[in-house]
Amino acid sequence: RKTREAIILCEAAGFDTILVETVGVGQSETAVYSMVDYFLLVLIGGAGDELQGIKRGIMEMADGIIINKCDGNNVDKCQLAATHFRNALQLFPLPESGWAPQVLTYSGFYGYGIKEVWDMVYDYLDFVKKSGYFEYRRAEQAKYWMYESINEQLMGNFYHNPTISDMLQAAEQGVLRGERTSFVAAKQLLDSYFALLH
Missing domain, CATH: 1.10.287 (Helix Hairpins)
Incomplete structure (x- = not known):
């Protein structure tokens, strides 16, 4: 509840981009999903949490998935993880929004892929606002x-x-x-x- 109230307060103060971060995979993600416009699943390639460690439910909630730490010796592992997730997403039906979630790789350390991540978020928002799903979801x-x-x-x-x-x-x-x-x-x-x- 406090997170939801903080979001409302930030919106009232004029902020149009508010990031809500959770840790781990559990009930907090489900609660956050019910209060955000875009649900981004951030994973680390090569950390052993590919597919088998990720609950199906959390993947189905995701509007986008990004594989972080795609730099140095980890690039190949990140690209492989991204391919696995893209393939897995094809097995799920399209979400209610009609948007097909994308999977991107990026490096927070070097800043690679960050523009593409923001473009993905804005493409989603443009898509759901044009379709009317944005207002429906907010309601x-x-x-x-x-x-x-x-x-x-x-x-x-x-x-x-x-x-x-x-x-x-x-x-x-x-x-x-x-x-x-x-x-x-x-x-x-x-x-x-x-x-x-x-």
């Missing part, structure tokens, strides 16, 4: 974050309620001892919570 993201905010606030209110906090431990122990199922315990807790609201 879907706004809707997603409304529901996410509702869920977050409800959960916060539920877990910070002193009566529920006391009941949670007993419910958890009951589940662990096999006295009730997880579903029954959850229903009892929620029924108690909603009764407190009346």
Whole structure:
């Protein structure tokens, strides 16, 4: 949520290019995907994370893939990794945007390929703005974050309620001892919570 709020703040301040970086492959990428206009997957060629180490889901989210550190003794490995990813992307259906993700190599150290990366990003934005997908995606993201905010606030209110906090431990122990199922315990807790609201 804080990242989303920071993006909104930066946009309100007039910034039209905002970079959001995540580390690793996991839930943070899924959350970031729901708040950005362009999702760029950055990989290192020759690091052993080619295809087998990359989850299919993260590749399907990517609007573009770049292989970094394409310099020195690593150029051939990067080119090979780029070929593998291009081939793999051909096996996926086109994303909802209709854009065919591209795979590029670049060297952050020497600055090679950076112009091509920016051109790829701007080509994508031009494509989705002309097709109407840009506005559609922004609307879907706004809707997603409304529901996410509702869920977050409800959960916060539920877990910070002193009566529920006391009941949670007993419910958890009951589940662990096999006295009730997880579903029954959850229903009892929620029924108690909603009764407190009346």
